Amino acid sequence: MSADLAAAAKSASPPGDDKAAISVKDMRKSFGDHEVLKGISLEAHKGDVISILGSSGSGKSTFLRCINLLELPDSGEVRVDGELIRMKQGRDGRQMPADIRQVERVRANLAMVFQSFNLWSHMTVLENLVAAPTHVLKRPRAECLEQAEALLKRVGIWERRNYYPPHMSGGQQQRAAIARALAMNPKVMLFDEPTSALDPELVGEVLRVMRSLAEEGRTMLVVTHEMGFARDVSSQVMFLHKGEVDSLGEPKEMFARPPTQQFKQFIANFNK
Amino acid sequence: MDSNFYLSTIWSVLKALPLTLEIWLFGVAIGLVIASGLTWMRASGYKLGEYFARAYVFVFRGSPLLVQLYLIYFGLSQFDFVRHSPILWPILRDPMYCTILAMALNTAAYSSEIFRGALRAVPVGQIEAAKAFGMPTFTRFRLVTLPIALRLALPAYSTEIILMTKATALASMVTIMEMMGTAQKIQHDTFRPIEVLTCAGVIYLLLNLSIARLFAFVEYLLSPHLRPPPEQSQQIKPVPEVL
Ligand SMILES: Nc1ncnc2c1ncn2[C@@H]1O[C@H](COP(=O)(O)OP(=O)(O)O)[C@@H](O)[C@H]1O
Numbered sequence: 001m002s003a004d005l006a007a008a009a010k011s012a013s014p015p016g017d018d019k020a021a022i023s024v025k026d027m028r029k030s031f032g033d034h035e036v037l038k039g040i041s042l043e044a045h046k047g048d049v050i051s052i053l054g055s056s057g058s059g060k061s062t063f064l065r066c067i068n069l070l071e072l073p074d075s076g077e078v079r080v081d082g083e084l085i086r087m088k089q090g091r092d093g094r095q096m097p098a099d100i101r102q103v104e105r106v107r108a109n110l111a112m113v114f115q116s117f118n119l120w121s122h123m124t125v126l127e128n129l130v131a132a133p134t135h136v137l138k139r140p141r142a143e144c145l146e147q148a149e150a151l152l153k154r155v156g157i158w159e160r161r162n163y164y165p166p167h168m169s170g171g172q173q174q175r176a177a178i179a180r181a182l183a184m185n186p187k188v189m190l191f192d193e194p195t196s197a198l199d200p201e202l203v204g205e206v207l208r209v210m211r212s213l214a215e216e217g218r219t220m221l222v223v224t225h226e227m228g229f230a231r232d233v234s235s236q237v238m239f240l241h242k243g244e245v246d247s248l249g250e251p252k253e254m255f256a257r258p259p260t261q262q263f264k265q266f267i268a269n270f271n272k
Numbered sequence: 273m274d275s276n277f278y279l280s281t282i283w284s285v286l287k288a289l290p291l292t293l294e295i296w297l298f299g300v301a302i303g304l305v306i307a308s309g310l311t312w313m314r315a316s317g318y319k320l321g322e323y324f325a326r327a328y329v330f331v332f333r334g335s336p337l338l339v340q341l342y343l344i345y346f347g348l349s350q351f352d353f354v355r356h357s358p359i360l361w362p363i364l365r366d367p368m369y370c371t372i373l374a375m376a377l378n379t380a381a382y383s384s385e386i387f388r389g390a391l392r393a394v395p396v397g398q399i400e401a402a403k404a405f406g407m408p409t410f411t412r413f414r415l416v417t418l419p420i421a422l423r424l425a426l427p428a429y430s431t432e433i434i435l436m437t438k439a440t441a442l443a444s445m446v447t448i449m450e451m452m453g454t455a456q457k458i459q460h461d462t463f464r465p466i467e468v469l470t471c472a473g474v475i476y477l478l479l480n481l482s483i484a485r486l487f488a489f490v491e492y493l494l495s496p497h498l499r500p501p502p503e504q505s506q507q508i509k510p511v512p513e514v515l
């Protein structure tokens with residue numbers, strides 16, 4: 001990351017403000033000899049929607065997965081709503097969570113939406129929405145059911161509430177997965193290419209839901225290949241290239257005047 | 273054809289059914305507990321436990337159940353410490369306990385392999401989703417991993433359990449008068465092996481048929497997600513015609 005980029009990242013948040021909804025500092029991750037993340041930093045405030053772009057293999061998924069510790073980063077800091085995820089040195093010399101309870105608590109605030117939905121296939125849609133709020137947040141079941149039905153209405157699949165995931169289209173499954181994430185009332189939502197596994201005609205229904213979430217002020221990190229969403233909906237665009245932040249900025253500005261040759265090429269490929 | 277002889281034979285063999293069921297039930301239940309332990313050892317990532325479980329499966333899956341039964345019933349009583357042990361001797365001198373023990377140890381080896389395969393086949397994405405929503409390890413196991421693995425294991429496990437009903441016949445080799453032992457006694461007394469063994473065979477067949485139906489029903493209850501949804505299935509097959 002070049003010096004002016006670092007400065008730009010800093011100026012996006014007021015100095016001394018450690019109450020960003022989420023902040024990541026200098027995250028690094030290697031798989032064997034392959035350094036996939038080479039020091040990535042990011043800060044999102046409440047209501048920010050940050051689109052993370054990059055070609056396949058640039059480390060986007062790994063970055064999201066290191067935030068909620070589905071992968072263990074080699075180094076770097078993650079803070080959610082000001083709370084630092086504490087790490088310690090493991091016996092093998094790699095770092096690991098100091099307190100797994102804290103990690104679970106933080107994860108509950110970071111609901112994730114996966115490319116392949118990952119709904120629990122043996123539960124109905126409604127059960128999918130109720131499972132984590134009742135068993136992780138320990139909220140009363142009746143209240144969770146009521147909220148779940150409301151969320152399903154909102155994403156437009158209430159009629160399918162008693163269906164099992166394999167019985168629904170990809171678009172419906174992904175909307176159910178988004179509703180499942182919303183049921184946790186998360187502080188930050190992580191999306192990993194939520195529309196990449198969908199047939200083209202189903203992409204729209206999922207993007208509409210995501211757009212409405214952005215409009216109601218949800219904080220979201222969205223890995224996506226939907227350039228329209230990145231340009232029109234997000235408040236910031238981060239472009240990853242070979243494990244580094246190649247460029248970061250205001251979407252309108254970024255797309256109108258690509259700051260780097262890499263990003264220019266990247267969007268040129270999409271407009272072909 | 274002497275239908276009276278058939279009826280009396282069937283009746284005598286059926287009177288031994290409770291004993292057969294007892295051996296089967298305890299063997300399978302204790303085997304399930306041991307299998308769960310073995311599966312846990314292999315999945316836990318502790319090297320020592322993993323080696324033990326592998327060696328166990330190698331031994332008990334690799335040798336005939338009858339050999340295991342003889343070794344337990346006739347073999348272990350050769351040791352003085354066994355005969356003088358106040359805990360071991362009451363168990364190991366009793367052919368019933370020995371049969372149940374041999375069956376349990378044997379089926380545990382097969383079952384733990386079935387469970388291990390099922391655990392590995394649980395889609396990683398669904399486990400990751402549970403992690404990503406902050407579920408602690410045990411909650412994740414109880415709500416996601418175990419229910420999915422059970423459904424995956426059920427078909428193979430029901431086959432194993434049916435194999436076990438047939439294995440109960442080996443109890444007759446250590447003097448137990450369960451169905452097979454009873455049939456053999458009638459056969460010796462009457463010298464009519466074909467009729468007697470046919471009766472026994474039919475009873476085993478019906479027993480296994482009921483167990484298979486029972487498992488099929490449990491499988492049906494547990495897998496609505498693998499069937500077409502209600503209205504769709506109505507479109508595909510309106511009414512089953514045979515009924
Ligand atoms: N579990 C893993 N083990 C080894 N290499 C991995 C693993 N996960 C990802 N990688 C590698 O890391 C790089 C970045 O992967 P990923 O983060 O999935 O990229 P993206 O999501 O941007 O397509 C790829 O080269 C990929 O092969």
Ligand SMILES: [Mg+2]
Nearest residue numbers: 060061062193
């Ligand atoms: Mg990816």
